Amino acid sequence: MNSKDIVYVNGSFVPRAEARISVEDRGFVFGDGVYEVLRVVNGRPFAARFHNDRLKRSLEGVRISLAAGDSPESLTEIARQLLRENGLLEGEATMYMQITRGVATRAHNFPTPDVSPTIYISVARFAPYSDLARNGAPVITHPDLRWGRCDLKTLNLLPNVLASQTAKERGAFEAMLIRDGVVTEGTKTNFFGVVDGSLRTHPSDTHILPGITRSVLRDLARQVNIDLDETPILSDEIPRLSELFLTGTTTDVMPVVRLDDKPVGKGKPGELTKRLQKVLADSLASGGD
Ligand code: PDD
Numbered sequence: 001m002n003s004k005d006i007v008y009v010n011g012s013f014v015p016r017a018e019a020r021i022s023v024e025d026r027g028f029v030f031g032d033g034v035y036e037v038l039r040v041v042n043g044r045p046f047a048a049r050f051h052n053d054r055l056k057r058s059l060e061g062v063r064i065s066l067a068a069g070d071s072p073e074s075l076t077e078i079a080r081q082l083l084r085e086n087g088l089l090e091g092e093a094t095m096y097m098q099i100t101r102g103v104a105t106r107a108h109n110f111p112t113p114d115v116s117p118t119i120y121i122s123v124a125r126f127a128p129y130s131d132l133a134r135n136g137a138p139v140i141t142h143p144d145l146r147w148g149r150c151d152l153k154t155l156n157l158l159p160n161v162l163a164s165q166t167a168k169e170r171g172a173f174e175a176m177l178i179r180d181g182v183v184t185e186g187t188k189t190n191f192f193g194v195v196d197g198s199l200r201t202h203p204s205d206t207h208i209l210p211g212i213t214r215s216v217l218r219d220l221a222r223q224v225n226i227d228l229d230e231t232p233i234l235s236d237e238i239p240r241l242s243e244l245f246l247t248g249t250t251t252d253v254m255p256v257v258r259l260d261d262k263p264v265g266k267g268k269p270g271e272l273t274k275r276l277q278k279v280l281a282d283s284l285a286s287g288g289d
Helices: 025-029 047-060 074-084 130-135 158-167 212-223 235-239 272-283
Strands: 006-009 012-015 033-041 092-100 118-125 137-143 174-181 184-185 190-195 199-201 243-247 252-260
Touching: 006 074, 012 074, 012 212, 033 047, 033 074, 033 272, 047 074, 047 092, 047 212, 074 092, 074 118, 130 252, 137 158, 137 243, 158 174, 174 252, 184 235, 184 272, 190 212, 212 243, 212 252, 212 272, 235 243, 252 272
Parallel strands: 137 174, 137 252
Antiparallel strands: 006 012, 006 118, 033 092, 092 118, 174 184, 184 190, 190 199, 190 243, 243 252
């Protein structure tokens, strides 16, 4: 936590402890909302344009309209102001933005007449997972029990929460989710693996979140002549994985060296993984887009 800890709620900048949201907020009652998490390096949000586009898509996907004058861009601007207010213009930080459908007496259908969406934005100091990045992380496999629109970044995260907790209880960093014999993604990350020499990841469809780190890395891989095949890894192919890694805003490229208590490949970070880790780290350090 930062010393001042000022957050933004519905038009006001307030100390976190004084921030208030109604118990009838649909985010609280139904998980009826969307969110974004951005990485900030020395005051610059990384790949902000991509996050803004994804937020727009998520809002449209769940049919929440921002008030006139608000936009993903204006919310990012508010988050920048929070960085200044909280003294986070240097070093690593994250921005969190959440928009819910607003406050209304409980009813599943949308409120009539319309209510204003609730907007909550906060920033925090961030410490990258340096040890796991260097040595690799243990991961478990877990059934993907989520709904059919995983491409929208919604607050409905219960299957992710439960799988993540199972991973933690088994001493793992993340759960790699499997739906119908196909590796989809993690609870908060996307997965990439090397099978028979080719780098593969799940295509961008309704079964995964289109990760910003995933798409930045895809472009960076192309620039350094690494082919990426967007064909999902099948659970039957798991024993043939020579490398495995996960990506995300808060995880960067993180090697996975153990899966369900068995070594992946040689049981240490693979060469391709390390190359991609470096190109992403360089991009982050230089401010990305
Ligand atoms: N999670 N898949 C899921 C299900 C995610 O929740 C996330 C991000 C990702 C990676 O996306 P990106 O590269 O844009 O961070 C993939 C955020 C960080 C979170 O929920 O905290």
